[in-house]
Amino acid sequence: MPDDEKRKPIIHVIPAKRHFKRMRVALYCRVSTQMERQLHSLSAQMDFEKEDILENPAWEYVGTYTDIKSGRTISSRPGFQSLLADCEAGKIDMIYTKSISRFGRNCVDFLVTLRRLKELKIDVFFYNERTHLLSQAGELLLTLHAGVAQAESENKSENIKWGLRRSTMDPDSPAFSRRCYGYDRNEEEGLILNIAEARIVLKIFDWYEQGWSIVRIKKELEALKVPSPTGKKKWPVKTIENILTNEKYTGTSVYGETESADFPSTKRKARDPFEVHRSLNHHLPIIHERRFKRIQKLKAKRSNIEVDEHGNKLRKSTHYSSKRAVTRAKKTTKPEN
Structure with a gap:
């Protein structure tokens, strides 16, 4: 075959593959x-x-x-x-x-x-x-x-608030039967005593009245391996604070002391006392009302915070000492010779 008749090579161009990033x-x-x-x-x-x-x-x-x-x-x-x-x-x-x-x-x-x-x-x-x-x-x-x-x-938030306010005008409203530590909720009878928890509530009030600080009460509960209301080993200080100030332990169920602030805030604000609803003698008490009020006075006296006439919170110049309180309590109860 002559040279000029030789087949010329055919070149195929293969395009580069594009890198596809997902x-x-x-x-x-x-x-x-x-x-x-x-x-x-x-x-x-x-x-x-x-x-x-x-x-x-x-x-x-x-x-x-x-x-x-x-x-x-x-x-x-x-x-x-x-x-x-x-x-x-x-x-x-x-x-x-x-x-x-x-x-x-x-x-x-x-x-x-x-x-x-x-x-x-x-x-x-x-x-x-x-x-x-x-x-x-x-x-x-x-x-x-x-x-x-x-x-x-x-709109939904306002409708829910309105509905709850209307329902609490009835002293038998389910809103008054919300469970708290010391009680169980029974669909027919409402709040009933949880004996084991009620004993712990009594101990907390007893210890506080004896002069114990909330931190000491917390440590004692944890040492005794008493589960917290949420079933945990540790007791938050705030939980004990809430127990000591919960009026429900006197047999009175309170609804509406605080409410959600205006949307979209997630904070709560105190309501006008005249808008707070109470259901008296709603369930069996754990603490007598007179004793509960006495504890609230003790808490106010021991608190390091006081509120001035303008509603501002101020720290006191002196602070409460549980050790001194317990020592004074022992001296006052010491029998005379």
Whole structure:
């Protein structure tokens, strides 16, 4: 075969493969309470939304973050805080959540968070609203939706308060039969004594009247291996404080001494004394009323804090010493020769 008739080589150009990077997607789910119905809702949220992420070939599932908390504030939700920390660390490209109300019900917190995520170029997809944060009109639409969600929460909160106030006008209202340490709740009889716990309540009052400090009472309960009202080994000081000031131990059930502050605050504020409802002789007492009042006077005397005429809390120049109090008590009870 002549040279000019030799077959020329054919060169095939193979294009370089494009590196396809999948978007790292985190799932966020939230319910407000531990109620069985809400926990079932949380499980359903997680199953459906996780499956939706896994079915998308452009997405890479990186984990689920959950909270069983109110949506009023961000700071009280550990799952959400962990999610934001991972966003700051560059581990997430997009957050997938069911709706704006799951993300939060406080409009200000909601918008501050969205803007920070936007700065980090992290998208948020809200399934119910079918809206992406990084879309052209995303922030505007989400702002409108968030305002509506907060207004709905405010209305719901006011309706619940109104309903409870109405119900407590009846002395037999279930609101007066909320269980506390020392009592069990019986559907037919209301509050009934829990004998073992009632004995501990009596001991706490006895020790305090003998001059013991709350810290000493705490240490004694823990040394005796008495479980706390929540079943734990440690007794919080606040728990003992609450027992010593709970009027329910006199047989009177009180409702409405405090109420939630205006939305979205999670703090509680004292109510007008004329709006507080009492159901007298509601259940068997553990402590006599006269003794309870005597303990309240002792607490006020021992407290290192006093309130001035303007309602400001001030620290006293002197402080209570349980050791001195016990020594004085022993001297006054010492028999004469």
